[in-house]
Amino acid sequence: MKRSSKSLFLFLLFFLISIPCILASCFEGRVSTFIIDAGHGGKDPGAQGFGINEKDINLEIAKEIGSRLEKSGRNVLLTRYDDYFLSLAERCDIANSSTVYSSGYPLFVSIHVNASEDESASGFEVYIKDESKLVNMISRSMNQLLAIKYSSYKPSELNRFKDDLSMAVAESIIQNVKKNLPETRIRGVKRGDLYVLNSTWMPSVLIELGFISNRKENGYLKDERYKDLMVDAIVKALESF
Numbered sequence: 001m002k003r004s005s006k007s008l009f010l011f012l013l014f015f016l017i018s019i020p021c022i023l024a025s026c027f028e029g030r031v032s033t034f035i036i037d038a039g040h041g042g043k044d045p046g047a048q049g050f051g052i053n054e055k056d057i058n059l060e061i062a063k064e065i066g067s068r069l070e071k072s073g074r075n076v077l078l079t080r081y082d083d084y085f086l087s088l089a090e091r092c093d094i095a096n097s098s099t100v101y102s103s104g105y106p107l108f109v110s111i112h113v114n115a116s117e118d119e120s121a122s123g124f125e126v127y128i129k130d131e132s133k134l135v136n137m138i139s140r141s142m143n144q145l146l147a148i149k150y151s152s153y154k155p156s157e158l159n160r161f162k163d164d165l166s167m168a169v170a171e172s173i174i175q176n177v178k179k180n181l182p183e184t185r186i187r188g189v190k191r192g193d194l195y196v197l198n199s200t201w202m203p204s205v206l207i208e209l210g211f212i213s214n215r216k217e218n219g220y221l222k223d224e225r226y227k228d229l230m231v232d233a234i235v236k237a238l239e240s241f
Helices: 003-023 054-071 088-096 144-150 155-180 215-222 224-239
Strands: 031-038 076-078 105-114 124-129 186-192 204-211
Touching: 031 054, 031 088, 054 076, 054 105, 054 224, 088 105, 105 224, 124 155, 155 186, 155 204, 155 224, 204 215, 215 224
Parallel strands: 031 076, 031 105, 105 204, 124 186
Antiparallel strands: 124 204
């Protein structure tokens, strides 16, 4: 084989071997830690309606999701375990500095309840980051080992991986809620300019369980059987990652 032909052959071989590395997502394997964030808390009650506060529903659902995931052998971290206040930045710092594992990736799931001045507004929806927002993936609170691991990726690549996996998680949650609670109105997956989605480097979703301002859905949020089916649907979706 001539030198030029041999050089071309070696280049093509190297290129073909490198393709999986170039195209591979930095979020491979299974979720190593589920970071469950109960929105609001303490001095911040969140939305209010018909005698209940959003912060209490969020915490109840977040703790139950976490408990069921732990029972199935998965690692879980809650941003808050009781009724106390955390700023949005503190929630993101907890997520961004979470424990590093040799494989897998963390997943951030923020639990909320919706509200509207229009009492007829209703439905279940999941938010993911707006594609136009470029997250600073190497954050000041990121564990040093993670910073080293992800420093080889371009910001655009990291954001694409985050967006794609966040969408997959959101769609899985929607599909499982449809199966468990067919009577629930599904508003679908939406993109939003939300702080906790823009400031966490890992795949992240924000779940709106329903409208506390809607009398019918408010009743659902007080109903233990409904909440059990809702948690079951969310956990089934998360366990698939």
